[in-house]
Amino acid sequence: MSIQQVLADCRSRVEQQLDQLITTDSSLEPRLQLAMRHGLLNGGKRLRPALVYLGYQLCSGQPGSTLAERAAVAIECIHSYSLVHDDLPAMDDDDLRRGQPTCHIAFDEATAILAGDALQCLAFEHLSAPIEGESPALQLRMLATLARASGERGMVAGQAFDLSHVDKPLTLEQLKAMHACKTGALITAAIELGALAAGPAGEDKLEALRRYGDLIGLAFQIQDDLLDIEGDTETLGKPQGSDLAQNKPTYPALLGLEGARQQLQQLHQEAVDILAAFGPAAEDLIGLTDYIVSRDH
Amino acid sequence: MSIQQVLADCRSRVEQQLDQLITTDSSLEPRLQLAMRHGLLNGGKRLRPALVYLGYQLCSGQPGSTLAERAAVAIECIHSYSLVHDDLPAMDDDDLRRGQPTCHIAFDEATAILAGDALQCLAFEHLSAPIEGESPALQLRMLATLARASGERGMVAGQAFDLSHVDKPLTLEQLKAMHACKTGALITAAIELGALAAGPAGEDKLEALRRYGDLIGLAFQIQDDLLDIEGDTETLGKPQGSDLAQNKPTYPALLGLEGARQQLQQLHQEAVDILAAFGPAAEDLIGLTDYIVSRDH
Numbered sequence: 344m345s346i347q348q349v350l351a352d353c354r355s356r357v358e359q360q361l362d363q364l365i366t367t368d369s370s371l372e373p374r375l376q377l378a379m380r381h382g383l384l385n386g387g388k389r390l391r392p393a394l395v396y397l398g399y400q401l402c403s404g405q406p407g408s409t410l411a412e413r414a415a416v417a418i419e420c421i422h423s424y425s426l427v428h429d430d431l432p433a434m435d436d437d438d439l440r441r442g443q444p445t446c447h448i449a450f451d452e453a454t455a456i457l458a459g460d461a462l463q464c465l466a467f468e469h470l471s472a473p474i475e476g477e478s479p480a481l482q483l484r485m486l487a488t489l490a491r492a493s494g495e496r497g498m499v500a501g502q503a504f505d506l507s508h509v510d511k512p513l514t515l516e517q518l519k520a521m522h523a524c525k526t527g528a529l530i531t532a533a534i535e536l537g538a539l540a541a542g543p544a545g546e547d548k549l550e551a552l553r554r555y556g557d558l559i560g561l562a563f564q565i566q567d568d569l570l571d572i573e574g575d576t577e578t579l580g581k582p583q584g585s586d587l588a589q590n591k592p593t594y595p596a597l598l599g600l601e602g603a604r605q606q607l608q609q610l611h612q613e614a615v616d617i618l619a620a621f622g623p624a625a626e627d628l629i630g631l632t633d634y635i636v637s638r639d640h
Numbered sequence: 641m642s643i644q645q646v647l648a649d650c651r652s653r654v655e656q657q658l659d660q661l662i663t664t665d666s667s668l669e670p671r672l673q674l675a676m677r678h679g680l681l682n683g684g685k686r687l688r689p690a691l692v693y694l695g696y697q698l699c700s701g702q703p704g705s706t707l708a709e710r711a712a713v714a715i716e717c718i719h720s721y722s723l724v725h726d727d728l729p730a731m732d733d734d735d736l737r738r739g740q741p742t743c744h745i746a747f748d749e750a751t752a753i754l755a756g757d758a759l760q761c762l763a764f765e766h767l768s769a770p771i772e773g774e775s776p777a778l779q780l781r782m783l784a785t786l787a788r789a790s791g792e793r794g795m796v797a798g799q800a801f802d803l804s805h806v807d808k809p810l811t812l813e814q815l816k817a818m819h820a821c822k823t824g825a826l827i828t829a830a831i832e833l834g835a836l837a838a839g840p841a842g843e844d845k846l847e848a849l850r851r852y853g854d855l856i857g858l859a860f861q862i863q864d865d866l867l868d869i870e871g872d873t874e875t876l877g878k879p880q881g882s883d884l885a886q887n888k889p890t891y892p893a894l895l896g897l898e899g900a901r902q903q904l905q906q907l908h909q910e911a912v913d914i915l916a917a918f919g920p921a922a923e924d925l926i927g928l929t930d931y932i933v934s935r936d937h
Contacts, residue, residue, distance in 0.1 A: 365792070371821055375792055375800040428757060433749035452730035456753065457800045460725060461792040463757065467764040468787035471780050480776040483768050486783060490765035495662070495672055495758040503672040503754045524668055 346630030353393035357415045358384070364416060364465070378450045378458035382427040383420065386441050391418045391533040397628045398537025398552060401621055402545035409474045414485060414536040417466040421493050422529060424462035427455055429502065485539050492532035501525025513592040519561065527560030548621070555617045562610040563635050565603055568593040572600065574639060611636045643927030650690035654712045655681070661713060661762070675747045675755035676762070679724040680717065683738050688715045688830040694925045695834025695849060698918055699842035706771045711782060711833040714763040718790050719826060721759035722799070724752055731803065760790070782836050789829035798822025810889040816858065824857030845918070852914045859907040860932050862900055865890040869897065871936060908933045
């Protein structure tokens with residue numbers, strides 16, 4: 344199966360669940376659930392759920408694991424809430440995401456804040472519901488992993504740092520630290536959650552997969568920066584060159600275009616080397632790694 | 641010990657932990673942690689942690705329970721994040737809370753949104769960290785309880801309904817349903833978390849305590865409404881009459897002043913009757929119940 348097919352499978356698997364996750368049935372305020380659905384079901388790439396699934400598969404997890412499914416849904420709820428809040432007028436002030444009106448445009452600002460809040464909460468609710476035959480201790484550990492990656496030392500810290508450094512020069516170290524929090528922490532958590540869901544077989548591979556997650560998190564960001572310069576506005580779903588226009592610090596700005604491309608190449612190679620050590624089971628995850636550095640949107 | 645002393649003890653117990661919970665040590669963006677501390681350490685009544693502690697005590701929980709302490713801290717993080725977000729310009733647009741500048745005034749709007757996000761996340765992180773000698777299944781159940789009360793079917797739903805009904809007439813049923821979500825769900829969760837933390841002894845009392853929580857949640861809100869009419873601006877820390885001025889639906893507006901007072905009296909009596917069935921162990925919780933309907937701020 345091509346990696347495109349694998350990713351499409353992962354996407355449809357998680358989207359089927361996301362679509363059933365939030366309903367307006369007997370809701371006090373159905374508009375809240377509609378705004379949550381708007382934020383969640385917006386045609387995302389579903390990269391984080393795919394990392395959960397493929398991490399789980401690499402660790403010999405058996406198909407049909409409720410725990411892996413729960414983790415995939417939960418991490419996408421966190422990612423989606425962060426996008427809804429990032430787009431707010433007080434933050435990035437974006438009217439469009441993937442060609443569609445952002446949540447505060449389609450609804451209103453207060454509803455978007457609350458929908459984001461409720462999506463974050465739902466991530467933890469979904470992952471904390473009891474699962475027949477699974478270890479509560481393991482589930483607890485996965486919740487702690489997800490929370491640590493999402494909060495004041497992870498994703499939110501990165502976003503706060505980013506906002507407070509608009510129009511300020513960053514060193515390469517600062518840029519790396521920012522992205523390690525802003526996008527890296529959740530990407531690493533995704534692969535970690537997949538491995539954890541597989542039980543003891545995943546435990547042994549955890550350290551290597553964490554390192555892998557850190558590498559592809561960084562690679563993902565560099566590719567994002569390169570796309571902003573080299574990409575096509577229509578394919579990207581946002582104006583090409585918007586980072587430069589907003590004077591955002593990027594890898595190409597600090598390393599030069601060629602330097603950034605080389606760095607991306609190195610990260611890719613190191614990530615693939617880690618996976619190669621796991622043998623044929625890593626095939627799909629290697630495909631995903633290739634995709635991350637070669638994607639056009 | 642008087643209930644004032646009991647509450648002061650609960651307050652200092654939880655505040656000692658809240659004060660140590662968030663530090664700027666090796667933070668990527670210390671301003672985020674400062675804003676979180678601003679939202680959390682703002683002289684609140686700490687009613688929800690007190691309900692956790694006293695619920696735990698009623699269920700014969702032994703002193704020194706890490707689980708009860710964790711629950712008290714977690715629920716106050718949730719409550720604090722909700723206040724930080726409620727105060728935002730797009731929501732209630734309040735500049736002052738308890739006489740102090742609100743988070744987005746003391747910092748800025750983006751930081752207040754992120755500080756609220758991180759406080760919510762921290763609640764789940766704190767309650768999901770492993771505890772030596774405690775049952776992970778129980779901890780998981782407490783996380784699910786907290787999440788359910790906080791999200792799209794609980795606190796956030798109530799806030800969304802409230803915002804979308806400004807200047808619209810509400811029936812008594814709608815007003816009750818709104819407050820049952822907006823403040824009631826978290827108050828009931830607090831007493832439930834205390835009972836759960838006590839283990840099997842709490843399990844037996846859970847249903848009665850849930851009903852008790854629902855009653856005092858409603859009583860708390862009616863007293864709030866009455867204070868807005870009868871209270872003193874300085875004692876309240878917000879302008880007296882501000883609900884009326886904003887045309888917010890209140891119990892006195894729907895039931896009349898006397899009707900609201902009578903309703904408060906009935907709720908109080910029913911709540912005390914539930915507790916009385918537990919004998920002398922309920923003394924402090926009865927004191928807290930009296931306090932809720934007689935407080936002047």
